[in-house]
Amino acid sequence: MTNHSSADQAPKPSYPKTHLMAVAVCSAVMVLTLTLLPSPDATATKTVRLKPTIEQSNASAKARAQELMDESLAEEPLLAELEPATPVRNWMDQKVRSGDTLSHIFKRVGLSSRDVYEVMSGQGEVTLLKKIHPGQTMRFAIEEQKLVALEYVMSRTESLVIEQGSEGYVAEKHQKALVPYTSYAEGTIHSSLFLAAQKAGLSEGLTMELANIFGWDVDFVLDIREGDSFRVIYQEMHLEGEKVKDGEILAAQFTNQGETFTAIRYETADRGASYFTPDGDSMRKAFLRSPISFARISSHFNLRRKHPVLHTIRAHKGTDYAASRGTPIKATGDGKVVYAGRKGGYGKVVIIQHGQTYKTLYAHMNNYARGIRSGTRVKQGQVIGYVGSTGLATGPHLHYEFYVNGAVRNPVTVKLPHAEPIPKQDKSGFLAVAQQMVGQLATYAAAMESESVAQLDQ
Template structure:
């Protein structure tokens, strides 16, 4: 009986409570709205014409609803895909493709397409009527196709570079600090490359090191297109301050320079290969692992997997490319009159020939273990006036600074940037304190 009474009371409460709750709720009083018809100022004849032209242009570019761009079919090229494959997937005939190619309008853009490239198509009843693509970041080519001919129009697209200032402090890694500063990994890598001649980011980086960088991003029509360039930067490593300024010299060469106008690009790379460890150092006597007797080791051995690229340590001429006893496959470079470098035990050569000029950082071969070698590594020698020097400790020649007239131009451009970097560094230091 008690259970029946409880159930009955519960049912009654369920019926009554919603009604009670609604009774306590007050509907908001609707606020009356008044609509007024206000006369608009009339446009002059010139203003009316300009407005009509702007509207027509936007519609033709597909910027307005119902405009022509509603009919564009956007295709992003996939790896291994050709333009013929794209035409086939869209149901367009090989005849249309041939007409576009025969028109010889930016023909190279059709024959050398790359993954990620974009093409846009318009068609009617299975027949191509228009095609567009970007020749470069700021130039778009639009082709109109009809029964008689293929017409082309070049559309210039304005690019905008937006400048940013970022500051980072190393806690775990350079890329983590760059990410915390709002930089992309690609921009952080550019920062590392700018200072790569002065700082070994694999071994010299310390917790508490910091950087301040001025860089830009490239925008097109209000949308971010890609990373731009490092404009100026400072890096404090182990208490030592380094500067880098991007500058285009009179001959069109773009490089990074210190604030005194000296190129950061040194005459020689300290290490011409990405190595895992130093397996043997420069010494006047060591036990040879193959011959089993003491002999001098006049270079440094950098252990690395077979096939690891080897790069020219500096600008020079290929003095020798071939096989020598002990060295196996070897390349010897002559750098001016006093310096030469040797690269031994290569598995194979790069695309270089004897007598050819090579640039610093150019691929010249691959790590191997030809000749007298117990494992894959690069044997690297550095010679000054024919005498062997320890590549790890030799004092490398400093590059010459910019000449007088160009140095003045450089300083006029970089002085405001240097002041901005110092101001930002000072502000950050004050906040930290």
């Protein structure tokens, strides 16, 4: 590199290192702020991509600088040390059509049934070729009328590569690594959670997951009010710069009728991932609040209700959920089926015992889920049957009863017991993560609010 400076030129000014570091940090903060805040024409309800922290940016810059220095100092490798180049192949692509078999596809590229047999007799996961679906792609590399390689593209991230070896064909499954990006979204409910979440940029899957996380504390049909709000930090999985699918919700807050619930995702070695309050209590209760997702309550718990069929004062010892015939009914807690059959006015009914204290009853079913019978053990959220109108019922609905120590209780208002909290050995690590995530929720919410106020002042 030519140096154009001369001895006559004035020396360059020297600045203290502390000043240079301060300027660098201020610049990074400004860049972070500008990338985080939404554009002036955005609304307060939206999704933003979270950028790396200043420390992460500085670390990345240092690492890259070191890489460049190492590259400039590295000697040219000897030709003998270079790895052999990957052979260039001419690929022929074939889309799997409806009704296709391997023989059909192989025939279209000039291969025979013998080739199919040799491939399927190969080593590795060749059996995956038995599960081809219309729309998928198969790529063939043929040299001198002989199949040397085959790539079965199962999805954007998965493929099966089969290559000819010295002892036949060998199949190997390849998985492309997805890059997680962390994003933030918030919204205020005016009519429904789904509309507010859609406006905030959340997918239907993430919205359902959000409802599942807080479903033990909030009935999203009965309890939702205008003005309720949510904040979510979640992941998006990207491949080659494009979003492929949703990731996990890392932290979320939901404010319902003035009360705010906060959930933090944390993974332990023995239990896997679950959601906890910032203090380490499980968000999961021993029971779901409702056995049907997003169903309307058609009749409440009332011990002096007039029966709609018998027209007499008869205690209504449960809650009725109106739903279309065939809607899945879920067990609200882990337990054992102690009765599954017809029971007078209840029609087809399932009764589940949950330990020594609790019991739940599900009536008027159209039919039972496969495997549900007396003695069957069920898990919370497992489908046990489907909505119907058997017994004394005016139309399809679920009648749900909740018992504590043999006494019937209102399923909507009964205090539900908590599941197990974070294990003691994981408590300190969890609290550190929880503090960080709660801080991030507050930081990004404040940034969004500041931008909204700035727009109003314009």
